[in-house]
Amino acid sequence: MLILRTWQLGIKSLLLHPMRSALTVLGIFIGVASVIWLLAIGEGISKEAQRQIEDLGAENIIVRSIKPPDESGANFRSIQAFGLTRAEHKLLSTTIKTVESVLPIRELPTKFAYTGNPNAKPIDGRLVGCTPEYAEVTRLEVARGHFLTDREIISKGGVCVIAANLASKLFPSEDPLNKLMYLPEKKEFYKIVGVLKHRNATAAIGGSLASQDFSLDVYIPITTMQARVGDTEVKRTGGSFSVKEFELSQCTIRVGDVDDVPRTAKLVEATLRKDDPDRQDIAVVVPFELLEQAKATRLMFMMFMGLIAAISLIVGGIGIMNIMLATVTERTREIGIRRALGGKRSDITRQFLVETISLSVVGGLTGILGGLLCPVTVEAARWLIREGAPAMYANLPEVAKVMSPEIVPISIPVAFIISVFVGVIFGLYPAMRAAQMDPIEALRHE
Amino acid sequence: MSSIPTVKSNDQTAETNGQNVLAARVRELQKHYVLKSETVRALRGVSFDVPEGDYVAIMGASGSGKSTLLNLLGCLDRPTSGSFVLGGDDVATMTDDELSQIRASRIGFVFQSYNLIAQLTVVENIEVPLYYMGQLNAESRKRCKQLAAMVGLGDRLDHRPTQLSGGQQQRVAIARSLVNDPYFMLADEATGNLDSVTTDEILALFQMLNDQGRTIIMVTHEDEVSEHAKRMIRLKDGEIQIDKRIENRKTFPPEVIKKISMGTD
Ligand SMILES: Nc1ncnc2c1ncn2[C@@H]1O[C@H](COP(=O)(O)OP(=O)(O)O)[C@@H](O)[C@H]1O
Numbered sequence: 001m002l003i004l005r006t007w008q009l010g011i012k013s014l015l016l017h018p019m020r021s022a023l024t025v026l027g028i029f030i031g032v033a034s035v036i037w038l039l040a041i042g043e044g045i046s047k048e049a050q051r052q053i054e055d056l057g058a059e060n061i062i063v064r065s066i067k068p069p070d071e072s073g074a075n076f077r078s079i080q081a082f083g084l085t086r087a088e089h090k091l092l093s094t095t096i097k098t099v100e101s102v103l104p105i106r107e108l109p110t111k112f113a114y115t116g117n118p119n120a121k122p123i124d125g126r127l128v129g130c131t132p133e134y135a136e137v138t139r140l141e142v143a144r145g146h147f148l149t150d151r152e153i154i155s156k157g158g159v160c161v162i163a164a165n166l167a168s169k170l171f172p173s174e175d176p177l178n179k180l181m182y183l184p185e186k187k188e189f190y191k192i193v194g195v196l197k198h199r200n201a202t203a204a205i206g207g208s209l210a211s212q213d214f215s216l217d218v219y220i221p222i223t224t225m226q227a228r229v230g231d232t233e234v235k236r237t238g239g240s241f242s243v244k245e246f247e248l249s250q251c252t253i254r255v256g257d258v259d260d261v262p263r264t265a266k267l268v269e270a271t272l273r274k275d276d277p278d279r280q281d282i283a284v285v286v287p288f289e290l291l292e293q294a295k296a297t298r299l300m301f302m303m304f305m306g307l308i309a310a311i312s313l314i315v316g317g318i319g320i321m322n323i324m325l326a327t328v329t330e331r332t333r334e335i336g337i338r339r340a341l342g343g344k345r346s347d348i349t350r351q352f353l354v355e356t357i358s359l360s361v362v363g364g365l366t367g368i369l370g371g372l373l374c375p376v377t378v379e380a381a382r383w384l385i386r387e388g389a390p391a392m393y394a395n396l397p398e399v400a401k402v403m404s405p406e407i408v409p410i411s412i413p414v415a416f417i418i419s420v421f422v423g424v425i426f427g428l429y430p431a432m433r434a435a436q437m438d439p440i441e442a443l444r445h446e
Numbered sequence: 447m448s449s450i451p452t453v454k455s456n457d458q459t460a461e462t463n464g465q466n467v468l469a470a471r472v473r474e475l476q477k478h479y480v481l482k483s484e485t486v487r488a489l490r491g492v493s494f495d496v497p498e499g500d501y502v503a504i505m506g507a508s509g510s511g512k513s514t515l516l517n518l519l520g521c522l523d524r525p526t527s528g529s530f531v532l533g534g535d536d537v538a539t540m541t542d543d544e545l546s547q548i549r550a551s552r553i554g555f556v557f558q559s560y561n562l563i564a565q566l567t568v569v570e571n572i573e574v575p576l577y578y579m580g581q582l583n584a585e586s587r588k589r590c591k592q593l594a595a596m597v598g599l600g601d602r603l604d605h606r607p608t609q610l611s612g613g614q615q616q617r618v619a620i621a622r623s624l625v626n627d628p629y630f631m632l633a634d635e636a637t638g639n640l641d642s643v644t645t646d647e648i649l650a651l652f653q654m655l656n657d658q659g660r661t662i663i664m665v666t667h668e669d670e671v672s673e674h675a676k677r678m679i680r681l682k683d684g685e686i687q688i689d690k691r692i693e694n695r696k697t698f699p700p701e702v703i704k705k706i707s708m709g710t711d
């Protein structure tokens with residue numbers, strides 16, 4: 001009854017100055033909402049980063065071939081072969097015990113056309129020489145037909161599997177299965193044995209792994225690639241040549257047990273850099289280690305976000321204190337009356353604390369509501385930008401396009417408790433100042 | 447907290463113990479204010495008794511010590527020396543919290559500037575001392591309404607102070623001062639802000655309450671006001687200069703008294 005009355009009274013006093021109280025609440029609202037928002041966005045970003053890394057497979061080690069920068073404008077050339085070799089591929093798959101298998105991959109940008117439609121412009125795409133395991137490791141799913149088979153690898157078959165997007169571009173009105181795909185630059189034909197389902201692009205990870213867009217890929221057996229395409233690429237651009245020679249673009253090393261990954265990665269490095277420790281034409285990417293790093297970064301990130309949010313809560317708290325100090329001065333007379341009528345110092349303290357806590361709790365609760373709106377709001381903002389300003393949207397960083405904020409559940413009670421805490425901490429000084437007033441002086445106050 | 451405060455009934459004790467029950471007993475009360483350059487001796491040994499049912503006007507020139515004495519009687523301050531016994535307890539030695547307790551339960555304040563709390567309604571203002579005594583309940587609410595009715599504001603229970611005239615506000619303050627059934631009512635220039643008609647209304651109310659047995663101590667500098675009291679104490683330089691019964695006391699006729707509770711205006 002009495003407690004009820006105290007709260008009732010506090011709220012009545014606050015409603016005496018609705019605008020002032022609302023502004024004070026706003027300070028806490030922003031503080032609490034920003035705690036939840038920042039943590040949700042931080043969580044969304046780091047989850048996205050983790051998802052991208054996990055996309056590569058935590059149990060995989062990826063070795064990429066890197067084309068060294070052209071030295072001395074080598075117009076005339078001694079062709080320098082670079083990158084992983086088939087011999088190294090063999091070495092990796094046979095000498096390291098923890099390695100389950102090694103997938104050889106060779107990628108080549110080229111043009112594709114359909115023989116049945118000679119007038120259509122050839123489409124730029126990517127020719128990928130690989131093995132059957134590639135589909136599993138890269139999570140490719142077959143829509144129709146089949147992916148490359150072991151028999152096709154052995155027989156160096158002239159077959160290919162094509163990505164969904166490329167299929168629909170080359171064959172707008174026909175069934176691509178069993179049609180012949182033509183590569184104008186290589187003057188080669190491949191029979192289409194499978195069409196894949198759509199697969200989302202992967203993001204770039206670190207410096208050495210570019211993002212991959214699978215939508216215009218054509219997969220052929222790696223053996224076929226070696227036999228028919230060879231290792232040397234000659235590109236004519238304008239008047240000049242560029243020649244590059246490499247055997248493999250990538251080896252994806254599958255390790256049986258995730259725990260063996262770091263050790264295996266060291267062995268892989270040692271094997272490949274045996275002759276030249278400073279070898280620049282390969283890069284070893286270990287998603288597992290990146291993942292561990294990302295988790296550590298996430299913690300720092302969260303702490304940083306939390307710090308920013310905490311600062312905004314403190315600013316809100318100072319707002320409360322400021323208002324309460326003004327209120328206490330303004331209500332000196334009332335304090336005097338209450339003391340004269342029998343209010344103890346503690347009654348006065350409690351009365352003002354109740355008011356600050358009311359403010360901060362209302363700010364906290366509305367702040368939580370505002371915080372919960374974060375995912376919806378981010379989604380809506382993204383939609384608005386995409387529809388309203390596509391150019392601006394295109395320039396957004398990749399993570400801003402795909403990230404979806406994820407409310408961190410603990411942030412809700414934490415934000416609420418902190419807001420109450422802020423109310424108490426910043427309300428305590430004004431309340432005690434009120435209580436310490438001499439009742440006689442206070443009564444005389446105009 | 448469920449039962450209504452069984453406050454000591456002054457009338458009852460008066461009947462059982464005879465005439466000489468004291469509402470307050472003041473002995474050699476001194477109050478010194480120690481300032482940097484000097485010590486102001488605002489009260490220099492004041493002694494008097496206030497029997498229950500008395501109606502005292504404290505008078506004196508400005509600076510004579512009236513406010514200081516009133517603050518002590520109201521337990522808002524502690525004397526430098528001397529004793530002030532209120533209902534058997536010497537207030538001079540009490541802690542701040544104990545003084546607050548005493549103010550809530552034994553003293554009724556009426557101020558010159560009414561001093562109602564702006565955000566509360568008439569009934570809620572009357573309830574404040576009970577709130578600090580921890581004795582708010584449905585029955586006490588009823589009592590507050592009765593008190594409001596007694597001072598003629600039964601139809602304005604839910605009004606805010608700003609919606610009332612000065613005289614009406616002072617009536618609320620008087621009702622509030624009675625809600626804890628105090629040992630005495632302490633009125634500090636209670637009519638100082640009011641015109642002569644309203645002053646008469648308030649004085650009539652005081653007379654009615656005093657006739658019912660209520661002890662009243664009021665500070666005033668107006669002779670017309672003090673003439674309504676039964677006794678006058680005049681202070682001079684912190685000492686009692688005169689302490690006498692008022693002869694030819696002015697009283698209001700019964701029909702005026704009757705009108706009080708009929709509602710104002
Ligand atoms: N808080 C105080 N500090 C110092 N001196 C005071 C204080 N209160 C009152 N006095 C002094 O005490 C004397 C009595 O004052 P007061 O009781 O207010 O007289 P009155 O109410 O009769 O005008 C005056 O000289 C006044 O200056």
Ligand SMILES: [Mg+2]
Nearest residue numbers: 509512513514
């Ligand atoms: Mg004075």
